Amino acid sequence: PMIVHGQVHGGIGQGVGQALLENAHYDDNGQLLTASYMDYCMPRADDLPSMQVDCLVTACTHNDLGVKGCGEAGAIASPPALINAVIDALTPFGVTDLSMPATPEKVWRAIQDAQAKAAE
Amino acid sequence: MYATTYVKATDVADAASRLDAADDGKLLAGGMTLLPTLKQRLANPDCLVDLAGCDLGGISDDGDSIRIGAMTRHVDVANAPVVQKAIPAVAHLAGHIGDRQVRNRGTIGGSVANNDPSACYPSAVLALGGTVHTQNRSIAADEFFTGMFDTALDEDEIITAISLPKPEKAGYVKFPNPASRYAMVGVFVAKFADGVRVAVTGAGEDGVFRATDIEAALDADFSVGAIDKVSISADGLMSDIHASADYRAHLIAEMARRAVTACG
Numbered sequence: 543p544m545i546v547h548g549q550v551h552g553g554i555g556q557g558v559g560q561a562l563l564e565n566a567h568y569d570d571n572g573q574l575l576t577a578s579y580m581d582y583c584m585p586r587a588d589d590l591p592s593m594q595v596d597c598l599v600t601a602c603t604h605n606d607l608g609v610k611g612c613g614e615a616g617a618i619a620s621p622p623a624l625i626n627a628v629i630d631a632l633t634p635f636g637v638t639d640l641s642m643p644a645t646p647e648k649v650w651r652a653i654q655d656a657q658a659k660a661a662e
Numbered sequence: 663m664y665a666t667t668y669v670k671a672t673d674v675a676d677a678a679s680r681l682d683a684a685d686d687g688k689l690l691a692g693g694m695t696l697l698p699t700l701k702q703r704l705a706n707p708d709c710l711v712d713l714a715g716c717d718l719g720g721i722s723d724d725g726d727s728i729r730i731g732a733m734t735r736h737v738d739v740a741n742a743p744v745v746q747k748a749i750p751a752v753a754h755l756a757g758h759i760g761d762r763q764v765r766n767r768g769t770i771g772g773s774v775a776n777n778d779p780s781a782c783y784p785s786a787v788l789a790l791g792g793t794v795h796t797q798n799r800s801i802a803a804d805e806f807f808t809g810m811f812d813t814a815l816d817e818d819e820i821i822t823a824i825s826l827p828k829p830e831k832a833g834y835v836k837f838p839n840p841a842s843r844y845a846m847v848g849v850f851v852a853k854f855a856d857g858v859r860v861a862v863t864g865a866g867e868d869g870v871f872r873a874t875d876i877e878a879a880l881d882a883d884f885s886v887g888a889i890d891k892v893s894i895s896a897d898g899l900m901s902d903i904h905a906s907a908d909y910r911a912h913l914i915a916e917m918a919r920r921a922v923t924a925c926g
Contacts, residue, residue, distance in 0.1 A: 563840055567903045575903050576841075583841035645840070647909045 546612050547595040553616025554593060559585035560617075561624040565643050636660060663700040670712040674797045674820055677711050681818045684709035689820060691733060691772030694764050718771065718822055721745060726828060727792075732771025732821040736760075739770060749790070751832035751850065751924065755782050758836070760843055771821040777869055779810045779900065780844035782836060784870040786826065789850035789861035793825040800825075810869040829854050833924030835917045836864065839904050846905050847913035849873070851921040857881055860918065865899050865910045876918050886919045 563583040567575045576582035601608030621642060628644045629637065635656040640648060667684075671677035681687040688707040690696060699705045718733035721742045728748050730739060739745055740757030759765055759773075759782050773783040774794060787794070787803045794801045796819045806814050815821070829852040836848030845864035852859045858880040860873040879888040894914050896907035905913070 580842040581903065589840075646837075647905050650909060650912065 546597060549613045550595045550616040551593055553613055553618075554620045555585050555590055556617040557620025558590060558624065559583070560642060561621040562643050562645070563589065565645070632656075664703060664706045666700070666707055667709045668712065669709065670715050673716050674718070674822060677713055677716055677820055678797060678818050680709065680711045681820075684711070687711055689713055689775070691775070692735065692768040694760065694768040694772065695776050695778065696772075713771075713820070723748065724825065727825045728828065729795075729823050729825045730770050731823050732774075733769050734771075736765040736768050736770070737762075740765065748828045749826060749832055751834045751852075752786050752790075752826060754924075755786055755834045755850070758782070758838075770824055774806075774824060775813065775815060775821050777807055777809075777811055777813050778844070779866065779869040780839070780842075780846070780864045781870075782834070782845055782848055782863060785845075785848050785850040785861040785863035786834060787824060788870050788872060789852040789859045790826045790829060790832065791852075791854075791859055792827065794821055795823040795825065796821055804872075807870050810867065812869070827854070831925040833921040833926075835920040835924055837913050837917055841904075847910050847917050849914060849917040849921045851876075851880065851918065851925060853880070853884060853925060858884065860921075862914055865914055867898050867900050873914065873918070876914075880922065884922070884925075886922050889915055889918050889922065 563585055565576060565583070569575055602610040625640065625642060625644060628640060628649065632640070632649070632652060635653050636659070637652045637656050640652055669680050671680055677689065681689065685708050686706070687709040688696060688705065688711070690710045690712045696705070713733055716733065718731045719738070720731045721734060721739065721744055722729045723744050728744060736756040736759045740753050742753065745756075746753045757765070759768060770783055773781050774787055777784055784807055786792070788807060790803070792803045794803065794806045796815065798819060801814050808814055832850065832852040834848065834850045836845040838844065839846045847865045848863040850861045858877050860876045860880065861870055862873050863870045875892045875894070876889060879892045882888065892915065894911045896911040899907040899910045901907040
């Protein structure tokens with residue numbers, strides 16, 4: 543159903559934000575520095591690819607209607623999928639871990655650090 | 663925002679006298695920077711002088727250069743056949759500022775006068791060796807951009823137009839800040855018969871600047887590979903929550919390579 547596909551799209555968008563973009567940055571005094579959307583990066587439509595959602599329909603056995611929630615599925619699955627993909631891409635450099643969000647500078651620095659370590 | 667007075671000037675002379683009469687007047691062009699600043703109470707001008715009625719829009723072909731009226735919106739520069747033909751890199755730059763809403767209101771004069779260290783236009787004006795025209799004089803780009811949010815404009819001086827010389831070829835590539843879409847680093851490369859000029863925006867602590875090392879390398883050999891031989895120092899580059907100075911130095915080289923490629 544369209545509402546399920548829409549929920550999954552939104553969930554994946556939220557997960558992409560968490561994995562790649564969104565960063566609540568505080569200074570040493572506890573002041574939030576990313577206090578507007580000029581600094582805090584919410585995922586936008588052009589940050590996301592087109593998606594095709596497939597459903598494997600299994601009825602829930604714990605209630606009479608057989609229904610279950612679907613909104614969180616995309617949000618839960620997409621960050622590990624994305625971060626695993628980033629780590630996989632960085633494996634040749636010897637990078638084994640990266641904290642979210644995997645921003646361009648963080649990825650670049652992980653590569654720099656790994657290369658510096660390898661050169662020692 | 664704080665209360666202020668709004669006046670719509672009828673021509674440039676009227677705008678200058680209105681500005682002169684105000685204690686702390688501000689010129690309003692497209693308002694894409696000024697209005698958010700007012701809304702957040704970061705500025706408190708007693709008078710806003712709107713330039714919308716001063717007939718400062720329009721683009722003309724002056725032979726060796728194109729002349730863009732100060733109130734010309736980004737969308738109009740991006741879509742102008744004369745710009746697309748003579749300096750496609752400028753049409754590309756204008757077509758990628760901010761978002762669609764910003765491009766429908768923001769103006770070249772407003773962007774250049776504000777000299778935001780992350781704005782796109784200053785890099786084009788500087789790399790092309792452009793000229794900033796005001797009601798009083800014409801200022802060469804090399805003398806115009808004097809520091810972060812700072813220009814050679816006098817008080818009550820109003821930009822009327824910008825002239826951009828036509829290069830043999832040019833390219834502009836930016837690495838946009840993912841949140842604001844301002845340039846985290848933007849590099850404009852312009853190749854003229856008498857040499858290459860390269861300007862970098864988004865990176866310098868003093869705003870837009872010419873990358874003379876890259877210019878020298880490209881003068882000797884106009885190729886992507888030439889930039890690999892240039893060592894770009896992080897000294898004098900901005901460091902903030904979005905990018906450190908050394909990452910910006912890395913991005914300058916990368917955006918310069920892409921800008922040379924974009925020259926075709």
